[in-house]
Amino acid sequence: MRTAGFGAHGLVDGGPEIVRENPARHGEVVGTLVTTTADGVARVIEGADEASGEWAETSLEDRVGLLRQGARAVADSADELAPLLARELGKPVADSAGEMGFAAAFLTWVCDRVGDVCADRVVDDDAGRVVLQRVPFGVISAIVPWNAPLILSSLKVAPALATGNVIVVKPSPLAPFAVTEALRRIAEHLPPGVLSVVHGEAEVGGAMVTDPRVRKVAFTGGATVAHHVLAGCAEQLTPAVLELGGNDAAVVLDDLTFTDEVMERMVFGALLTSGQVCMAAKRIYVPQVRLDEFVERFVAAADRVLVCGDPLDPTVTIGPVVNEAAARRIEGLLDDARTSGGGSGGARVVPLGRTTADWDRGDGWFVRPTLVTGASAESSIVRDEQFGPTVPVLGYRDLDDAVRQANATESGLGSSVWSDDTERAFRVGRRLEAGMTFINCHNRAGMSLRVPFGGVKRSGFGREFGDEGIVEFTQTHALHLPGAIRDAAGTAPKGNAYPT
Numbered sequence: 001m002r003t004a005g006f007g008a009h010g011l012v013d014g015g016p017e018i019v020r021e022n023p024a025r026h027g028e029v030v031g032t033l034v035t036t037t038a039d040g041v042a043r044v045i046e047g048a049d050e051a052s053g054e055w056a057e058t059s060l061e062d063r064v065g066l067l068r069q070g071a072r073a074v075a076d077s078a079d080e081l082a083p084l085l086a087r088e089l090g091k092p093v094a095d096s097a098g099e100m101g102f103a104a105a106f107l108t109w110v111c112d113r114v115g116d117v118c119a120d121r122v123v124d125d126d127a128g129r130v131v132l133q134r135v136p137f138g139v140i141s142a143i144v145p146w147n148a149p150l151i152l153s154s155l156k157v158a159p160a161l162a163t164g165n166v167i168v169v170k171p172s173p174l175a176p177f178a179v180t181e182a183l184r185r186i187a188e189h190l191p192p193g194v195l196s197v198v199h200g201e202a203e204v205g206g207a208m209v210t211d212p213r214v215r216k217v218a219f220t221g222g223a224t225v226a227h228h229v230l231a232g233c234a235e236q237l238t239p240a241v242l243e244l245g246g247n248d249a250a251v252v253l254d255d256l257t258f259t260d261e262v263m264e265r266m267v268f269g270a271l272l273t274s275g276q277v278c279m280a281a282k283r284i285y286v287p288q289v290r291l292d293e294f295v296e297r298f299v300a301a302a303d304r305v306l307v308c309g310d311p312l313d314p315t316v317t318i319g320p321v322v323n324e325a326a327a328r329r330i331e332g333l334l335d336d337a338r339t340s341g342g343g344s345g346g347a348r349v350v351p352l353g354r355t356t357a358d359w360d361r362g363d364g365w366f367v368r369p370t371l372v373t374g375a376s377a378e379s380s381i382v383r384d385e386q387f388g389p390t391v392p393v394l395g396y397r398d399l400d401d402a403v404r405q406a407n408a409t410e411s412g413l414g415s416s417v418w419s420d421d422t423e424r425a426f427r428v429g430r431r432l433e434a435g436m437t438f439i440n441c442h443n444r445a446g447m448s449l450r451v452p453f454g455g456v457k458r459s460g461f462g463r464e465f466g467d468e469g470i471v472e473f474t475q476t477h478a479l480h481l482p483g484a485i486r487d488a489a490g491t492a493p494k495g496n497a498y499p500t
Ligand code: NAD
Pocket: 143, 144, 145, 146, 147, 148, 152, 170, 171, 172, 173, 200, 201, 202, 203, 204, 205, 206, 209, 220, 221, 222, 223, 224, 225, 226, 228, 229, 243, 244, 245, 246, 277, 278, 279, 385, 387, 413, 460
């Protein structure tokens, strides 16, 4: 297949072509991506800018009506696009179908909520009357990574468009095909220029950020690129929402019963999509005295539920990692852990799950899921986001030690606490530095459309999901009648010399 971006005036191409191979089958070409030139990006943004005024003035009811049609089109495309997403990304096919399901559900949820969330607020008291309106920014540039292209695009597209903005999306060249097709199917229901897609790498992303017609940037990705994005935003004083990586700690309390169900949930909390999820559990802290028992139960659970193989096989739950660079990076982390283990002469790397014949042929970027025991707190596998199918398990002495170790990171995306005593888990959870703390679950199993998602510390700023994720794409516009500088009882500040 051949895929290019599109804008108000149709397809945009002309840039260098990128061939994407199936990470599960060396040499199998999934498609060719035709990237967008810098001029092409400028033309797409111009088209978006031209469409912006009319879309903002379209009634909320009409906007929502068109977006609901787009949501249905995405839901209907799941069977067709899931195998494509599985082949370009390596994500198991059922999980891939879930992306289309999520995108459709989120679009619908935003359509249901936007009227209430963005309704005018009238402040009417003895101090006077102010009407607070929520208005769109205009052109939004959205830059998304490869690991969940549909989900992460929909988190920007749905609230941006429902609130009256127009949007230009740049997917990652590592998983561009299914998301472009899904977005095209939404765009078919919208006026030209309201939803556009461009393709490319740093140059295209940079052009999307520095264009003066862009009024807000929504970026999801890693910290290295985020530095460039923010520097670009600084040029035009363009605001941004940044959703960045995490190094989530899962804290297992000493009372937890290691049931099959709990352990299987923890396995997927860490290793879903081969661990290539921003809010996966990336470090597991367990009371020192229960470490051996934990490892035994975790390995047994993983052997039950992790089937490693070709993502097109519906029984497979772990596919390859996204490309060779990712495979090499993760192998490097494991080598580093083996040689720099904490005091006991190197960490132990324990293989997890069962492999299929496809996997055993080794004809793809397959990295066996692993649990790492005995890693040093200083090793990269503990300090850095591994973003792969491996997770270190570390011992702690007491709760203060567990909280200290869990918080000893610059990241603050998610975290979790596991206990038979929910109230106790909530108390410990309150001490964790993170945007989200899941109780007895982690990762997708704990997600909710209704509440804000986003990190603290260096995991970014701004929020997606929930009412806050809708508000993120609006600005306030206050319309005042005279007399606003008074308190709620109508009293003017002393010394006010002006007639009010
Ligand atoms: P990345 O930062 O390498 O790339 C993200 C996007 O930025 C891609 O579309 C890429 O092409 C583009 N890009 C590259 N250089 C650019 C530049 N100079 N200017 C503008 N755009 C540029 O991230 P990745 O490897 O695609 O994704 C993995 C990272 O994303 C991980 O750190 C993961 O935790 C994070 N992530 C975060 C969330 C979240 O919601 N917090 C969700 C998913 C992934």
